[in-house]
Amino acid sequence: MARITVVGDALIDELRDPRGSREFVGGAALNVAVGLSLLGDNVTLVAMVGDDEAGARIRAYLHDYGVRLVASPSPHGTSRAISDRSAGGEPRYEFNDAARRRALRFDAATRAAIAEADLVVVSCFPFDDAEQVASLVAAIDRPEHRLIVDGNPRAGMLRDRAAFAAVFEAVAAHALLVKVGDEDADLLLGASLDVFVDRLRAASAGDRDASRVRPLAVLATAGRDGATLHHGDLRVHAGIVALPGPIVDTMGAGDATLSAVTHHIGARGLPGDEASWSVALDTAMTVAAATVRHEGALLRTPHAVGSVDSFGS
Template sequence: MSPRVTVIGDALIDELVDERGTLRFVGGSALNVATGLCILGVPTTLVAMIGDDADGALIRAHVAGYGMEFAPTLTPLGTGVARSERRDGEPHYSFSEPMLHRVLDFDDTQRRAIETADVVAVSGFPLDDEGQAGLLAEVLEASAGVVALDPNPRSGMLRDAAAFGRAVEQLGGTVDLLKLGDDDALLLYGRPVASVIDALRHRYTHILATEGSNGASAHLPGRQVSSPALASAGGVVDTMGAGDAVFASVLAEVATAGLEAVEWHATLHRAMGVAAATIAHPGALLRSP
C-alpha cells in the first residue's frame, strides 16, 4: 500500500491583483501542499476550513479533480479569501473575515485521517489561538506517523507573534520535522532563519530552513546539508508557491523513504528544482522541472 499524507491547514481563494486586473485561484498553503503531493503521486487527505458557498464548491471541485480526500470543517463565515497584489513578483496580502477567524473542529473523520496517515503535515495554522493550538497538539500526539510543521505565519492574520512563536517551540516535542522560511523567522522572531536555528534545535531534531534566493538547508542530528537555489533572476514570475512546493517535494520523499532514510543532498536539490519550475509560472501550483 502506498504511504498516505494528511495535510492540515489553510484552503482559500487567492485573488491576484495586478495592472491587468484580478485573477482568482483556489489556494491556501495546506491546499497547495496537498495538491503538490498529489501531482508528485502521493495519496493525500486535506483537512481544512471552507464555507458552504460558491467558493467552497470551487475548492471541493479542485480537491476532487486532483484525487485527494477531503475532510473539511464548515464555517458559517464563508470561505476565506486572500487578496494579493504583486510588487516585483512578491505577494502583498490582505485577508477576508473568515481567514481572521480560522477554526478546525477536528471531528472524528478528521482525527481518523490524522491518526492513520504515514505522514501528517501542518501548513498554515492559527497557532496564536490558544484553543486551536491546544487541539492541534492533542491530535498530533495521537498520530503514529511522521509529523511535519510549516507554521507559515502571515502578517495580515497574525494576532500575537510572541504567542505564535511560543506555540512553534512547544510543538517541538511532538513534531519531527520543522520547516521555517526566512520571512517566517523575521515575522516571529525578528531575525533571519539562520540565526534562530540553534535555538530551535533544542526542540527539533530535523529542521528544513528555506532562504529564498539563497536556497535551503536541512539541519539534522550531527550534520547540516545545503542546496543553492536553482532559479535565475529572469526566470522568476511569481514566488507565491515556492515554499509550499519545497515542502511538498520534501514531504513526498519523507513519505516514500521514511524520515531517517531520506537522502538529503538529493532531496534538497530536487526540491530546489521543483521550486524553480513553480516560480517560473503565475500562481502557486507545483510544477516539475
C-alpha cells in the first residue's frame, strides 16, 4: 500500500443541462485522491476547504472514501465550479470567487503530509502564484523520484496564462512524471499536444544530468484518441477501451487515468520498458472507460460495467 499525498483542489461541481442541475463533490486533485484510495492506496489530500455546508459535504465525502484531509482554510468559502451544458454542445465553465482566489497554506501539517509520502501528486495547482509555487517546491525533496504533476489549467481560474505555462514547465522538468492533455496545450500555448510534450521533454533534458537521473516520463492524453507515454526513447500508445453501455460523462476521464497510472507506479515503481508501460496504460484506459460510463468524476473499475472478471494492482 503506497503512501500518496495529493496536493491541489477540492470543490463542488454543479452540472447544468436540459434535465436540470445536479451537484457532485469534485475537483481534479480530490478526484485523483479518491480514485487512488479506491484502488487501495493510503491517501492524504491537501486542499483548501471552506468552513461552510459545502465544505462539510467535502469532508464527509473524503471520510467515506478513506482519504485523510489536510485542509487549508478558505476565507471565501468552498470553491464551486459550474458546468453549464443547457445550451447543448461544449459546456461553459464558471468558477466562484473562492476557486479563483484559491490558496494553500504550507504549514507544519501540510509539509509533514508531503514529507511522509512515497509519491506526491500535484493537480490543478495555481502555478501562476509565485509564492505558493515557491512553498510547494521547498516542501518536496527528491522530486525526480516521487513527484507527479498534472497542470490541469482552467481558463476561469488563470491569473496569468504565460506565467502559469512557464512555471508549470519548470516544475515539471524536475518531476518523475508529468501529465498533460490536448486541451491544456491549446489553453496554455495555443499549440498542439505534440508541441507541448516536446517542450516538456526539452526543458527536462536541459535541467538533468542524463548520466545520473532517468528521463522525465510524460503522459499525454488526447480524449477519444487515447493516451501516449513518452519516456526516453520509448513511445507507448493505448487507445480508448470499448466497454458495454453508453458514455455518460467524460469529466473524470483524465483524473481516472492519472489515478490508475500513479497507482501502478506506487505498487511496482516507474516502468522501464515498453511492455511494463503498456500494462500501465492499458489498465488506465480501462479504468477511464469504466469511469465515463457514469455521471460525475468518481473513479470506477471495470467491475462496475461487468466487462472483465478481474482487475488487479
